[in-house]
Amino acid sequence: MYTQAMDTQGRDEGAGDKPVRSVEEMQLQQRFDARIDDGGFIEAKDWMPDNYRKTLVRQISQHAHSEIVGMLPEGNWITRAPTLKRKAILLAKVQDEGGHGLYLYAAAETLGVSRDQLLDALHSGKAKYSSIFNYPTLTWADVGTIGWLVDGAAIMNQVPICRCSYAPYARAMIRVCREESFHQRQGFDSLLVMMRDGTPEQRAMVQDAVNRWWWPCLMMFGPPDDQSPNSAQGMRWGIKRVSNDTLRQKFVDATVEQAKVLGVTLPDPDLKWNAERGHWDFGAIDWAEFWRVVGGEGPVNRERLAERVQAWDDGAWVREAAMAHARKQRVNKEAA
Amino acid sequence: MSHEQESKEGAERRAAPKPAPVPSGDRAATSSTEGSTEWPLWEVFVRSRAGLDHKHCGSLHAADAKMAIHMAREVYTRRQEGVSLWVVRSDQIVASDPGDKDMYFDPMEDKVYRHPTFYELPDSVNHM
Numbered sequence: 108m109y110t111q112a113m114d115t116q117g118r119d120e121g122a123g124d125k126p127v128r129s130v131e132e133m134q135l136q137q138r139f140d141a142r143i144d145d146g147g148f149i150e151a152k153d154w155m156p157d158n159y160r161k162t163l164v165r166q167i168s169q170h171a172h173s174e175i176v177g178m179l180p181e182g183n184w185i186t187r188a189p190t191l192k193r194k195a196i197l198l199a200k201v202q203d204e205g206g207h208g209l210y211l212y213a214a215a216e217t218l219g220v221s222r223d224q225l226l227d228a229l230h231s232g233k234a235k236y237s238s239i240f241n242y243p244t245l246t247w248a249d250v251g252t253i254g255w256l257v258d259g260a261a262i263m264n265q266v267p268i269c270r271c272s273y274a275p276y277a278r279a280m281i282r283v284c285r286e287e288s289f290h291q292r293q294g295f296d297s298l299l300v301m302m303r304d305g306t307p308e309q310r311a312m313v314q315d316a317v318n319r320w321w322w323p324c325l326m327m328f329g330p331p332d333d334q335s336p337n338s339a340q341g342m343r344w345g346i347k348r349v350s351n352d353t354l355r356q357k358f359v360d361a362t363v364e365q366a367k368v369l370g371v372t373l374p375d376p377d378l379k380w381n382a383e384r385g386h387w388d389f390g391a392i393d394w395a396e397f398w399r400v401v402g403g404e405g406p407v408n409r410e411r412l413a414e415r416v417q418a419w420d421d422g423a424w425v426r427e428a429a430m431a432h433a434r435k436q437r438v439n440k441e442a443a
Numbered sequence: 444m445s446h447e448q449e450s451k452e453g454a455e456r457r458a459a460p461k462p463a464p465v466p467s468g469d470r471a472a473t474s475s476t477e478g479s480t481e482w483p484l485w486e487v488f489v490r491s492r493a494g495l496d497h498k499h500c501g502s503l504h505a506a507d508a509k510m511a512i513h514m515a516r517e518v519y520t521r522r523q524e525g526v527s528l529w530v531v532r533s534d535q536i537v538a539s540d541p542g543d544k545d546m547y548f549d550p551m552e553d554k555v556y557r558h559p560t561f562y563e564l565p566d567s568v569n570h571m
Contacts, residue, residue: 152541199521206518213502216484222504223481279501286522426480429506436507 111329112166113337113347115235115401143345148274151217159344162337163273164218165234166346168225171211172236175229176411178204180244181253189247196293197250203286210279217275230416238397239327241405248301248309248316254294255369256317256324256362262287263358264328272345295365302370310370317366318374325389326397328355334394359387484533485511487518489525497529505530 128136135154142149149155178201185201188194212222228234239257244250265284271277301309329335329351341347359378366373377390399405482504488497500519505511511530519525539547555561564571 150541152538202517202521206521209503209518210501216502221481282501426482426506429510430480430482433507433510 111237111327111401112169112235113162113341114329114335114351115169143272143343146345147272148277149272150274158340159273159346160218162341162344162346163276164215164220167211167215167218167276167279168220168228169235169237171208171215171225172229172234173240174204174208174211176236176240176415178208179411179414180240180242181250183244184247184250187247188250193297196297200254200290200293203290207283207286210282211276214273214275214279226419230412230419232403232412235401237327238400238405239323240411241400241408242319242323243407245319246312246316248298248312249320251294251297251301251313252316252320254290254292255298255365256294256320257327258287258290258294259362259365260324260327260358262291263354263361267348267354268346270345270348295369298369298371313369314371317371321374322392322396323400325355325359325392326394326400328352328358330394330397356386359389363387482506485515485530486533486536487511487515488529488531489515489519490527491525493526497527500524502533 136156139149139153139155139159149159181197181204182201185194185197188197212225215225216222225234229236239260244253262284265280265287268280269277269284271280298313301313305313332338332350332352335351338347338350342350363373363378375390377388379388381388400408403409483506484502485505485508486502487500489500490497503511503514503518505514508530512528515528515530520528551557
């Protein structure tokens, strides 16, 4: 999820190498580089290169947007959950996603952007969110599959960011990762019940969901390393710790075993154990589809964004009323 | 990450987009909460169990103190992470300036005699 942010916004011009730099600025840069090399953390008020700040605002806010937009595909199923138990679990999970978005917005705000600016960027389409949320949730099995595969891929992505050089982001990620594990496990559990105790139709429904989500999940890790021009800078800055392809491979290796336990087939005829590499080989990813989805032409891009914007607009009177109430209380208190 | 360092974040929120080393009072000038429609920012501190300090755990936007406490419960203690909450307006936090870090904290570096380990005592009384 986070890895997409570096790849979906084009290349930074000149990586901040302005031709003329003051001696003081060069000293600050040296100190910054040294701290990164030592594996140290950068705090909000520390000096940092402009492009480091810009890259982080972009990545953290996209990450936050992904959490918030990610509430929509599953929120859609809360009223239709098959049992009270599944409904309570799904409610808790969707609430968690909202919480994760809030941790991340707060981390982005430490860099000097306001919440309103961040939301404007999302609502105007200027900022992106993970491509995965532009796919529809057609059946109940999609909910379990999102937990198992989408959250599984997100965890793979997010664990390395707990060591991100920007400390407020790293701290937010530690909190997110601690909570995310429940998301993946509840998804697997939900699918397992259907595969083990379900009807043939229910088992077919699970297989169909896995068929539709598998490839988009592999795309979550972002384009191949040789087509990821901003990755090197991200690695240098300690924002990105592990490459897109490495994470993707790790995800495939872990998931193949889980699919066996579940009794589903991953929809890739080229999926084969490679003893020499010690990894599973997998088939070619349709990157044209990925770029189409990122470019706004995925199955439900428009619906997702429209729903987000409408929720924000519909909430305007609540936000205003709360502020008016707070003002009134303040005035009353001062008068008393 | 020390407790003190973490809680400083609060005062850092409203830093200008390009914060050169600035004194901690900078937020008054850049604070956009007055006159803006954005709910003010609050810092949240959680006491995870009786006997421990409240520890800074993050921040959130809320219209007033009551709402901030309520939101803090929803955002930061969904899994019994706390038994007590503090919230404080971010613009009320005064912080030391990271630009002054060396000048401010290094003088303690050579005062090793402030630590018990500085004193070598005979073995028989070394548990003192």
